Amino acid sequence: AQSVAQPEDQVNVAEGNPLTVKCTYSVSGNPYLFWYVQYPNRGLQFLLKYITGDNLVKGSYGFEAEFNKSQTSFHLKKPSALVSDSALYFCAVREAHTGFSGGYNKLIFGAGTRLAVHP
């Protein structure tokens, strides 16, 4: 079964410093990978996805993620953190199934990493 792991419950960064939020995955076949962010009392917002192509994916709000097949990782990065980036970040992988009754796809989410950016 597909799975994702976010090894850090919380990441603390000073404003202006680069940030990295880690994600590793386990899939059979080619991975479809996603990053979402959740602000307090809000739903999840899509940041970026990797389907195929360049290993460096650029997304919303200046975020980017690096896909590394050999390390089965998809770490989220930003060159210069803002206090407003403080939120809960989720990595997700697509789980797909093809069967006689029709296929399905669903997203499997990691446990989430709380990012705290300090002034």
Place this chain on the structure above:
Amino acid sequence: KAGVTQTPRYLIKTRGQQVTLSCSPISGHRSVSWYQQTPGQGLQFLFEYFSETQRNKGNFPGRFSGRQFSNSRSEMNVSTLELGDSALYLCASSPEIAGYGEQYFGPGTRLTVT
């Protein structure tokens, strides 16, 4: 274009009661997925509907059910509520079957069971 809307935003119910939550997807989106978010279990997939058909179901008891209407609006129902059902219930829509591309999430319904 309006985003995903969920009603109600907050709900307090008593153990043993039932509840119905509603989700209106982004116009033109045919896939609606539901997730339960709790501090202990994180985000867990409940089910997905596409063109009024349930395409996928997570590992939840039969007390959790859903449906999708011809206009793609979706409802989920939880019968015989338990204290452990207290959670944020998130709905997400996408143009195609969820998982091919990004999903767009609503603000959620915060359900508290007392």
